[in-house]
Amino acid sequence: MTERFFKFRGRFDFSPHPYEIGNPIFHNRKLEDNFFALKLYSLPDGEYKAFYDFHLNHYLLRNPDGREAFFRKVNRSIQRRITFYSAKDPFRSVYEIHSDNLDKLEAFQAFLITIDEWNVNSSTEKMLSQRDAEIAQLKRNLADLQAQLDEIQQYEASEKIVINSGNLAAFMDLMRQFQKLVLPNGKRLVSTQGYSPWYKMIAKNFVHGDKPIPLATAQNYFSSEDSSKYIFISDKDRAFNIVPVKPVDQH
Structure with missing residues (x-):
């Protein structure tokens, strides 16, 4: 049986759908x-x-x-x-x-x-032309990505900074102190909108002894104190206090 593709109007249907085909009497x-x-x-x-x-x-x-x-x-x-x-x-x-x-x-x-x-x-010919255009676009995208990668690699260090084994908490405490340092003019020495610049910088650029610092671990040191994952640093694990220099008397 030959397959039919289109919808015919019904026989003797004088009010068909406007897109139905055929006539009301003769159907071939x-x-x-x-x-x-x-x-x-x-x-x-x-x-x-x-x-x-x-x-x-x-x-x-x-x-x-x-x-x-x-x-x-x-x-x-x-x-x-x-x-x-x-x-x-x-x-x-x-x-x-x-x-x-x-x-x-x-x-x-x-x-x-x-x-x-x-x-x-x-x-x-058209398909080949379209393919060539797509390949050219992909090459341009690749060149852009390579340029971005080259720029990023300029800031990549050849080695990571080693935190003395067993003193990760002491180091993290120093980083927390840096966050809170205030200049004589009342402004913070360093500031960020969130915590991610801190823990990503540490996980990327530091190692604890000979072991990498997991991103999640670094993040838990810099999350909100209300977070269940926040890592508190006890007094016995702290090693330094950053003390502001007293202004020199000019008189």
Whole structure:
């Protein structure tokens, strides 16, 4: 049985959906391409998508995976008619009708190209050109990424700073003190909007003895004191106090 793609109006249905094809009395479903084209000729350009989707949805009810097959069917039918009308004698009396139909078909084909996700209408040359353009764009992106990487690597140290083994808490206490240092003018010596610059700097640039400092561990030293993961530093683990220098008396 030949597969049918388009939705016909019911026999003796004189109030069909505006996109249904065929006539109310004579139904020859073998000519569905002709009826589809006849309906297309009567539609304004702005309804092409709705017309296409109407018949596509009808086809998908019976063929859920048939989106590409439906597109190829419609595309092939339109191309055949464009070829047919393009070969017509322009001096014949019916040429004006043929020309109008050709304009409609070409406009509908332009619409089909916009939804051609399978590259059915792409020639080999066009596909190669598109591929070359994509490769060129990827190369530009790669060059940009390499430039960014080169810039980042300028700030990469050849080795990490070693915190004496067993004294991680003492070091972290110093970092916390740095956060709280206030200048004579009342402003903080250093400031950040959040904690991440501190713990990421430490995890990246320091090691504890011969072991790396896990990012999560560093983060727990610099999270909010209300956090259940916050690491408190006891007095016995502290080793230094940063004391501000007294201003020199100028008199």
